[in-house]
Amino acid sequence: MKTINWRNRDIKGSQNQLSSPSLSSLSWLVIEFRLGRLPLGWRGNLVFENRQRDLPTRAYGYYKEFYMGLSPESGSARVILGQGGEVYVTEKHYRDFVQVLQLSAN
Numbered sequence: 001m002k003t004i005n006w007r008n009r010d011i012k013g014s015q016n017q018l019s020s021p022s023l024s025s026l027s028w029l030v031i032e033f034r035l036g037r038l039p040l041g042w043r044g045n046l047v048f049e050n051r052q053r054d055l056p057t058r059a060y061g062y063y064k065e066f067y068m069g070l071s072p073e074s075g076s077a078r079v080i081l082g083q084g085g086e087v088y089v090t091e092k093h094y095r096d097f098v099q100v101l102q103l104s105a106n
Contacts, residue, residue: 022068022091023079023089023091026103027103033045033079034081042068043066043067043069043071043072044064044067044072045065046072047061047063047064047065048063048065050063055080055082062083063080063081064080065078065079066079066080076091077089077090078090080097086099088100
């Protein structure tokens with residue numbers, strides 16, 4: 001799995017999912033999600049089951065999923081939060097997750 005240091009989020013290119021407009025305010029989004037609030041356009045606060053084992057294996061309910069779109073299947077941008085403070089993002093539906101390190105919201 002790839003990692004991106006939040007301090008390097010301004011690096012351009014297709015490899016940097018944090019350059020996406022929907023994830024540009026990720027620190028704020030994570031704070032809102034952890035407080036149980038869903039900013040405009042975001043849905044979720046659902047258990048992420050990690051069926052494809054894209055993330056480290058944890059007990060059921062450890063991860064929560066937040067996404068842009070009308071349903072988990074229709075949205076592409078998603079943020080997964082782990083109970084231990086982990087933050088994972090993807091702009092590719094359920095593929096190519098990137099772990100965000102040193103996010104100020106952690």
